């Protein structure tokens with residue numbers, strides 16, 4: 001992994017990171033003063049062109065052309081934009097960029113899973129920040145697992161990312177830029193509805209997407225725009241650890257499929273594994289799921305459940321899971337995820353027999369509960385393994401970090 005993350009970057013407090021509030025954003029500025037147009041809406045591109053001195057009518061037309069070139073054709077340089085006058089290319093290139101995040105490292109697993117270590121443009125301190133994305137090819141689909149933050153404020157105990165501090169939220173450009181990079185790598189420009197390898201997106205990489213609500217919403221709007229990256233909302237899933245106050249807004253303003261990192265069915269165990277449970281408990285969370293706009297039997301809510309030996313994997317836990325799903329009348333499916341250990345992890349994976357028994361109980365109650373095959377384990381790309389630092393922290397340091405994060409949750 002990249003050494004850049006070993007020198008702890010400046011920590012930037014995110015206002016409202018527990019009960020997030022919209023944070024106004026400007027187009028990201030590069031250290032050379034140019035602004036990135038990736039991640040901006042048509043209207044924002046028009047406003048940037050006008051602010052740079054372009055006449056208003058022309059700015060409107062150019063914004064439309066730029067949008068098409070950036071998101072539909074995947075252009076990475078202005079000189080390739082053939083319907084924009086050649087004489088104007090240098091003017092644009094002096095003021096703006098259409099670059100994606102930098103690729104620091106790309107790895108391919110023996111099972112075909114690909115992981116990219118990415119870096120943001122340098123900020124005012126001169127440092128870029130590292131984050132990851134993962135592409136998981138299957139016979140009938142290709143899923144890109146996208147990050148929303150560098151690090152995470154939460155400290156889910158089974159998750160390697162949770163041992164990182166939050167460095168900062170990713171911008172819409174850095175979120176949508178991940179999808180664009182994957183398209184670059186798969187050779188999938190221009191955007192077309194059929195025959196793609198990249199068919200699905202899950203907001204399940206580094207970070208809690210609902211603690212970066214505005215940027216995730218704006219990025220996904222571009223991903224879903226028919227003249228943008230043109231991916232259907234039915235093929236996008238947003239995963240939350242349970243930021244209850246933002247769930248209804250997510251349903252109304254983003255409208256994609258919902259996945260919930262449930263992982264436990266009792267307060268005691270979930271408080272330990274997913275500490276946000278101390279703030280928003282299981283009943284509150286499941287009620288928010290029942291109220292999630294757009295959830296129905298055709299668009300079920302996915303409950304992620306990592307299988308931890310002697311922690312959350314008993315038959316009694318499985319029966320309680322069924323009881324809770326029935327109590328809240330949830331259109332649900334359950335993903336059982338064998339735990340992927342990482343150095344310093346305090347848990348072990350449940351035995352295959354235990355996982356099968358758990359799965360059978362849920363299946364027999366009429367609820368789908370497939371056991372996920374871990375992907376990309378050899379390149380640390382599997383669920384809960386993402387972490388962009390080679391630093392090794394002692395158990396005591398991890399515990400101290402966990403305490404700090406939990407104190408922030410109140």
Ligand code: SF4
Nearest residue numbers: 152154156159162207
């Ligand atoms: S599971 Fe998600 S929310 Fe929890 S610590 Fe990991 S990245 Fe953060």
